[in-house]
Amino acid sequence: MSFSIARIIRRLLAPDHRLSCPSHLWERLLDELRARGGGHRESGAFLLGSEDRGRRHITHYVLYDDLDPHSLDTGIVTFDGQHYGKLWAICRERQESVVADVHVHPGSSHQSQSDRNHPMLSVAGHLSLILPDFARAPVRRDDIGIYEYRHDGDWNTVSGRERERYFYIGW
Numbered sequence: 001m002s003f004s005i006a007r008i009i010r011r012l013l014a015p016d017h018r019l020s021c022p023s024h025l026w027e028r029l030l031d032e033l034r035a036r037g038g039g040h041r042e043s044g045a046f047l048l049g050s051e052d053r054g055r056r057h058i059t060h061y062v063l064y065d066d067l068d069p070h071s072l073d074t075g076i077v078t079f080d081g082q083h084y085g086k087l088w089a090i091c092r093e094r095q096e097s098v099v100a101d102v103h104v105h106p107g108s109s110h111q112s113q114s115d116r117n118h119p120m121l122s123v124a125g126h127l128s129l130i131l132p133d134f135a136r137a138p139v140r141r142d143d144i145g146i147y148e149y150r151h152d153g154d155w156n157t158v159s160g161r162e163r164e165r166y167f168y169i170g171w
Helices: 005-013 023-037 081-094 113-117 160-166
Strands: 019-022 044-052 055-063 097-104 127-131 145-149 155-158 167-170
Touching: 019 023, 023 044, 023 055, 023 097, 023 167, 044 081, 055 081, 055 097, 081 097, 155 160, 160 167
Parallel strands: 019 055, 019 167, 097 127
Antiparallel strands: 044 055, 044 097, 127 145, 145 155
């Protein structure tokens, strides 16, 4: 059984959130996504962490192009599946799992048909976050697209009203 003061405080402050991320980690991730995309191409990352009673907590991330150096070459994310082995090795080493993925879009945070048809992980319950405008600051939580992959291959969309309660950025 693991004990964490931060986890206890987070549960008290954000008891209903399904996904959470420390603000310092979120800001560092946004900076990396902006830098990798250069303001003109998509970039993304796998979000690593733990899950406890249906609540996922992000503790690390692995950028797509750190695993697959050519994943950003076309301007949109094209991740070659042969590089998943590196991701699984990192997860084993850190004793974490992929709790979500995130990528940036040039315009809105709506899921494209390609996103819908080609999930980064086609596992029921997998979460995909999409950030608008290449993650240009400020990125407001209610502008983030949040999508959950279903067992039938379709997606549930977390509506704008639900996003604040669903995704916590803080402790």
